[in-house]
Amino acid sequence: MENTANAAQVDYWNALAGQTWARFQAQLDRQIDPLGREAIRVLAPRAGERILDIGCGCGQTTMELAALTGAAGYVKGADISAPMLEIAKARPVPPGAVAPVFEQADAQVASFGDGAFDAAFSRFGVMFFADPVAAFANIRKALRAGGRLAFVCWRPFAENVWMRAPQEAAAPFMPESPPSDPTAPGPFAFADAGRLRGILGDAGFRDIGIEKFDCLIGGGDLEQSLELSLRVGPLGGALREHPELVSKVSDAVKAALAGYMTPQGVLMPAASWIVRAQA
Incomplete structure (x- = not known):
């Protein structure tokens, strides 16, 4: 990862955060699967296409894209997290698909080949x-002229009950956090649809569409859901800094989750944007 413009994120996703996502890969895949599937539906991959999966993580979507592009297709998964890419590379290849290529790369600066892909x-x-x-x-540079982009990202934290409810339950036991920059790199950096549209336009994309997508996510039992809430998302991040508080917040968070x-x-409400654009 010598060629990177996101050193802080590389450190974050190769240390405890990336290890945590790798450890809980099966549960996290199940949790956000319906959101990824909707974005794949909007992308509408076709047999024989070449597709770049950005921030592919543990590779679930990369394998799904490989299955859809078939024996004549080509899919590359790029991510900065070595622990998550290890999981991705160990996944079985879907029948009839070509094994995806996985690369540890920062998509902000990595060279994927000019016009090398039909879609991202x-x-x-x-x-x-x-x-x-x-x-x-x-x-966009990696896409051919007219190439397609589709992705899913989070709407504001306040609308995402699956993250908000556990954090609110834990708040009385946690130190007060300073206000965060809503545009800083992080899960809610694209919560503002107007800002996101401007970013894509400035980057050279056109025919930009940003649509709300709401659904219930989760599916774990109460204990599984509690452990995940204490490990990932904003609450998980806060507890990594204050591990001594885990035992103090657990009962309150469990009670909040029980209501769902x-x-x-x-199953808890999740709020996302499904974004599409054209190169």
Whole structure:
């Protein structure tokens, strides 16, 4: 990772955060699967296409794209996290698909080949760039003329109950956090649709569409959902800095999650943008 413009994010996703996502890969894949599937539906991959999966993480979507592009297709998954790429490379290749290529790379600056891809895709992997205009311009450069871009990203934290409810339950036990920059690299960097549209336009994309997509996500039992809430998202990040508080917040968070228990497990509202554009 010598060629990177996002050193802080490289450190973050190769240390405890990346290791945590790798450890909980199966549960996290299940949790955000419906959101990724909607973005794939909007991308509409075709047999024989060449597709770049940006921020591919543990590779679930990369393999799904490989299955859709088939024996004549080519899919590359790019991510900065070595622990997550290890999971991705170990996944079985879908029948009839060509094994994807996985590369540890910073998509803001990596060279993927001029016009080498028919489409680019991401499931929550594009919100972490230090310079998002430069990053999307680099991604556009990798697309042929008329190539397609589709991705899913989070709407505001306040609308994402699956992250907000656990954090609100834990708040009385946690130190007060200073206000954060809403445009800084992080899960909610693209919460403002107007800002996101401007970034894509400045990067050279056209025919930009940004649509709301709401659904219930989760599916784990109460204990699984509790452990995940304490490990990932804003609350997980805060508890990594204050591990001594985990035992103090656990009962309150568990009670909050119990309110969303269904016969299919804990299911909570998630709010995202499904974004499409053309090079």
